[in-house]
Amino acid sequence: MAAMTTDTPAPAAIRRMVAVFGLCGFAASLATRALDPLMAELARDFSAPHGQVALLATAFALPYALVQPVLGPVGDALGKRRIVTLCAVLLALMLALCALAPGLSWLFAARVASGLAAGGIFPLTLALFGDSVPLAQRQVAISRVLGCSILGQLCGGILSGLVAEHIGWRGVMAICAAVAVLAFLVLVTEARGRPRAPVGPRPRLGDALR
Incomplete structure (x- = not known):
């Protein structure tokens, strides 16, 4: 068996990445x-x-899709983990605003903002696995993160159907916000002791659009 280089993460580290970013993907998809x-x-x-x-529904899904090409270069420039963490805390805040929205226009605005935040988590997570996980383990690791994301979409509809009668739609949004807070706290805890990601070249919007 070939010796593992120091740059290659151990299987335990890969499993930890799957758990941490799988939770992030679940949180990003739960409110969809x-x-x-x-x-x-x-x-x-x-x-x-x-x-x-x-x-x-469109107010969340459309920004979720449109922001991804823009945040890719931003993640390359500022650090993918850093942007995923920022998106997680913004997602939690915007979902909390959804729960507190005093009117439909406020709810629309908060849904758009939460879609933008959620859209930055998934593609940068895939890029992180591409950067960090060896090819032999990459497909399995990414498939597990994908499974967590799909599970989040399924659980969102099931959750609202089961509990909305008792806590209302605001309570459902509050639960989604709490899961996003949990994902953010796990990200911050997991990043302790990890060297700070180097800052890359300044992102250019034109490159992202092309």
């Missing part, structure tokens, strides 16, 4: 579908047409 079963309740609470309230 959490409001879908609650559109009737939201329309009633805000006295708004169902068609207008249904746009809350």
Whole structure:
């Protein structure tokens, strides 16, 4: 068996990465579908047409997709772990704002902002695994993180269907925010003692758009 180089993470370190970033992927995906079963309740609470309230799904999903090409170069320049951690805390804050939204326009704005924050977690996580995990273990590790993300989407709808009757849609958003806080705290704890990522060249928006 070939000796593992000092730059190659041990299997335990890879499993820890999967657990830490799998939780981040779960938190980023949990809110994606959490409001879908609650559109009737939201329309009633805000006295708004169902068609207008249904746009809350797009308000999260579209920014989630559009921000990813931009945050890729930013992660290369400032450090991928640093940007994932920043996105996790922003996600927690925006989901908390969703739970506290006084009106539908505020909820739309908070959903857009939370979609932007969530969109920075997943692609940079994949890039981190590409940088850190040897090719022989990379596919399995990434597939487990993908599984956590998919599980988050499934659990979001199930969670809201099970508990919204008792705690309402605001309570569902509060739970999503709490999971994002947990992911942020785990990221910060795991990063202690780790050398700071070097700062790369300044990101250029034109490169990201191309």
